[in-house]
Amino acid sequence: MNLLKKLQHRVGVALTPAEHYERAFSQGVLLGHHKFAAATELFERAAARAERAGEVELHRQAHANALLYRFLSGGSPQVLSPLHTALGALDQIEAVGSRSDHMSASLLRHEVSGRLAEATVAVTDEADHLQRAKLHRSAAHSFHEFGGQPLSTYGLRPDGMALDRGDLRGFFHDGLARFHEALDRARHDPASAAEVMNGALVALYQTPAQAHRATAEGWLERLQTRRSCWSCRREFAGAGLHYHSISATVHGHTVEVLRQAGHDLASVDLDAQTVVLCTTCSSSINALADAQAQRRVAELRVEFQGHVAALQRELEMLNRRVTALSERAS
Ligand SMILES: [Zn+2]
Structure with a gap:
């Protein structure tokens, strides 16, 4: 790269859409997590330039990366839905944090799909066990697509669960799907609910989610106790x-x-x-x-x-007497 090109690249002027795209990596992604917000803006700029120049494929790549790094730099979970759509238009995407390594866009899309289900569970009524079971089942399905492979986004945007492998997170959601199904059944059929809760525990035992296991064990004991x-x-x-x-x-x-x-x-x-x-x-x-x-x-x-009425009568009587006494005195 000659000196002029280096200078253009540094300040971001007179660059082609492809050069803007490269700049999002060199000035953002490759500098580490603290620069992911900057990477988001640079990818957005690259996407806008590519769209104007009619470079469809580059626009898709830059748009998907802008959404991905916006989420990874702490953006709202609302970005997950457009990211899911954007990944659907790609075969490959750069691995998170890298320029040279690539990964299957459809695999990353499964992770985003699982994340979407998790974000929806977080705002679902706690008593709506059927809906929660459905969302956890959908998340489990998405994460099981990874088998024992590591997930891409949880290391950079953790959720405190230490479930960074597809199979672990899949078992976790499988367990929670059964857990909520059991609680839904418990009202009308505690014996069958206990069987389902037992299935939830089998899945949760595959994960390090101790607090969830303890809750499920407590419920299993309650469902099985008869009096x-x-x-x-x-x-x-x-x-x-x-x-x-x-x-x-x-x-x-x-x-x-x-x-x-x-x-x-x-x-x-x-x-x-x-x-x-x-x-x-x-x-x-x-x-x-x-x-x-x-x-x-x-x-x-x-x-x-009755007491209040009697007191009022006495008060009125006293008032009349005081008035009579003052009239007499004057
Ligand atoms: Zn009774």
Whole structure:
């Protein structure tokens, strides 16, 4: 490169679209992560010049790289959708952080697709287990395309999960898809939900996601635990979901009566002073208690209003007496 060309390249004047494209690497990408924002602007400039010059292929490359480096330099996840589209128009793209190495654009597109599903999960209602399961399944499908290969973007834009290989992230999302499917089933079929939760754990055991494993293990235990209701004596599975422990006075004699009758001793807890009530029994007791409380509030209101009226009458009487006394004094 002669001196004039070097100078043009340094300041970015009188360059061809291809030279602008090269400049995005030399003045941005190849200088490291802190220069990725600069690379984004240079790729955008190269894309604009290429489009004006009718260089379709170069425009596509520069446009896709502008979006990729905008995301990697901390841009909004909203950039993922146009990046996914842009990668669809390419066969190859430079490997992240490199000018000379290339990778399959469709493979990077799978990673972006997984990232898109992750970004959508982050804004999905936590109680919408079916939708969350669907998104995690879609992410799992995208990441399993990588097998055991490393992913391209998580090292440079980490999400705190230490799942930088396609298979690890695939198993993680597979586990979470089953986890949410289990929670969706738990309301109507805790036994089948426990089977699905077990499948979630098998997938999560392949990953280092310890906190998620512990949560799934806790749920599996809750789904498998069965207790008889103190009130209706029917047996339910699903602690905290289909039955609850409620404060009550429990004597040693209570336990003895249950023992002699051959009933479920776990439906009372002498130490904790609680009894087990199924959700239906506890909700009907709550409804009764609410109705009683409301009735008492209404009674107290009437009583209080009576007192206020009596006080007002006394006050008016006092007022009249004070007025009469002051008139007499004057
Ligand atoms: Zn019951």
